[in-house]
Amino acid sequence: MTTSQPVPTAGRMRAGYLRFEVLRILRNRWFLVFSIAFPVGLYFLIAGPNRDVDNFLGSGLSAPLYYMVGIAAFATMSAMLSTGTRIAIERDDGWNRLLRITPLSPGTYLVAKIATAYLMVLISIALLYASGILLGVRLPAAEWLWMTALMLIGLIPFAALGVFLGHLLKSDAVGAAVGILTGVLAFLGGTWFPLGDGVLYQIGRLLPSYWLVQASHVALGGNGWSAFGWAVVGFWSVLFGVLAARAFLRDTRRT
């Protein structure tokens, strides 16, 4: 098309808002250090010395692969939950209130926040994959893709949980909640070591973080997640989705 058409306002608005959201997060140096650089450093520190372990603690996966996905799970759930911190800070700053008297719809605001978090997630995953390849991880293209897809799906409950916390709590409380939740969920999800088949496993398999880590099982053949896994991820997605929607609507409703 050579004729210039007027850009639809809603689309231009979304694009404009998203562009500045991304710009802001890329300017936030400490956020980048902690959510992107730190996990990569951690990965080399933990998986590096174990790069030749082929069957890591009976998981059937090599240590570099296990930790690549384990740490990616940790980094990405933390990036997702940090949406909550960013929403809470903007609420505290009064920025959300100001946005409510602009044509930007609250829904677009939310979509932009989640889209930005997913962008950070993709950067983080890509860097960890590159690091994994450096430590000898080799997978067929289809398995890389399916593993990534499972992680992106497995992050839905965390996206919703982040939004829920962001609209429920003040920014300082969200920061603490996100820190504790990430630590506990990563541990019980098997980020640091496979859970075996004891009590930890019985608890862990009920959590969405466990299935995030289990995305690496794509490499064992099959689909990575069992039907039970899909059900767990679905359950938490719906639960946190409903909680997030309620908190979001209560927060933005005109009283």
Add this chain to the structure above:
Amino acid sequence: MRGVDISIAIGETVALLGPNGAGKTTTIDMLLGLSRPDRGEVSLFGGRPEDAVRSGGVGAMLQTGGLIKDLTVREAVGMMASLYPHPMPVDEVLEVAGLQEVAGQRTQKLSGGQTQRARFAVAMAGDPRLLVLDEPTVGLDVEARRAFWLTIRRFTARGKTILFATHYLDEADANADRVILLSKGRVVAEGPPTEIKARVSYRTIRTTLPGVPEAHLAQLPGVTGAQRHGEMVTLTCRDSDSAIRELLRSHPQARDIEITGAGLEEAFVQLTGAGDGAGDPSEADGLREDRLEAA
């Protein structure tokens, strides 16, 4: 809010004047659709505030926030402009707001006056028909306030409607076509500043006058109240001219006499006092409606 009935015409600059807690912010929130009145109606450009907001008709500078972090001034203005259907060119906004020199600076690194001007720039970036400013100059020194109002006048010159809340009487006086005086959720006076000022005729006489009882002084013509602090007496006067004549006639020993105009606080005492005296029956049964209307 108790029975506020306000209408604002297109192109007007209106001041909402009142002490803290008078209901200025509540009024603004209702007008912007951020909250709803319990009873009554709010209309903006002839429709619901939500619709006016959605069509990009409103820009605002609220009391807190509004200046997003991690962006330069130019980007913050650009971000806001991108949300509106017919924004002002960013360069023009920066020029009107006098922010060209700091356009490349991060918003969190501005001085107090620059911050307020940047918040104003963000509010006008979308070129809204109505601009609402909630205490825009609070915390600024006299010089910065003056500069800020010069900026606002450059924007009103474009035929915009402005509603601003303030507790500075002089600010309302110098900048508003019309003043709405709020107190305890009610409109106690409304009109051009000159008219309002004429109604605020309270003056205070201070004098050193030992030995005369307060009750006696309170009886002087034009005096509405008397208070003693040691040898000092403070007389609150509705008609200070009559009061001072009578005071000097009956108590020629009075010395160190000082007559001052009323502060805003005293003006409110007078204006709200007059309202209570009238004894509005509809207020007593709590059935008053709020009606806000802009343009």
